Amino acid sequence: MTVIAWIVEGTWPACVDAIRTHTPEGDDIVLLHVTGPDAPGAAHGAFAGLLGRARPDHDPGTTMEHLAATAGEHLLDAAAERLGRPCTRIERLGRIEREVVAAAEGADLLVLARDGDRTHLGPRSLGHASRFIVDHAPCPVLLVWPEAAPGTDTIPPPPPHPPHHR
Numbered sequence: 001m002t003v004i005a006w007i008v009e010g011t012w013p014a015c016v017d018a019i020r021t022h023t024p025e026g027d028d029i030v031l032l033h034v035t036g037p038d039a040p041g042a043a044h045g046a047f048a049g050l051l052g053r054a055r056p057d058h059d060p061g062t063t064m065e066h067l068a069a070t071a072g073e074h075l076l077d078a079a080a081e082r083l084g085r086p087c088t089r090i091e092r093l094g095r096i097e098r099e100v101v102a103a104a105e106g107a108d109l110l111v112l113a114r115d116g117d118r119t120h121l122g123p124r125s126l127g128h129a130s131r132f133i134v135d136h137a138p139c140p141v142l143l144v145w146p147e148a149a150p151g152t153d154t155i156p157p158p159p160p161h162p163p164h165h166r
Contacts, residue, residue, distance in 0.1 A: 003028070
């Protein structure tokens with residue numbers, strides 16, 4: 001069985017722990033980190049706005065790309081160490097939600113953590129990228145809480161009117 005864990009700053013330990021708890025030793029584990037293009041792209045754009053007045057070797061976007069890749073590598077290293085079993089590490093660059101969905105093609109399970117409002121149960125506990133991934137994943141998804149889940153008393157109340165039946 002191939003299991004992919006989406007490794008994200010702040011929530012990755014819960015994903016790794018879920019793999020250790022819910023998958024047998026012999027499974028193929030892939031730790032996936034995706035760096036989005038936003039910050040390096042903005043820096044490249046700002047630099048390009050100088051209309052060639054600056055030296056190309058001083059483009060801050062390139063530096064930001066290297067920093068983001070290094071940060072991703074450190075996260076993957078920490079996740080692999082916590083996992084404590086053989087795994088493959090993959091770093092991708094692109095639109096985060098689409099890269100995770102693409103990487104999950106052919107996998108047997110995708111593990112990700114809630115990254116939105118984690119003080120209440122409900123749909124807002126998923127950020128934009130996580131919602132997209134859950135909705136479009138081409139395989140089963142194990143969605144974990146990075147910390148203890150809030151109580152059921154945090155479920156929003158039902159709407160004030162009864163639903164219409166046709």
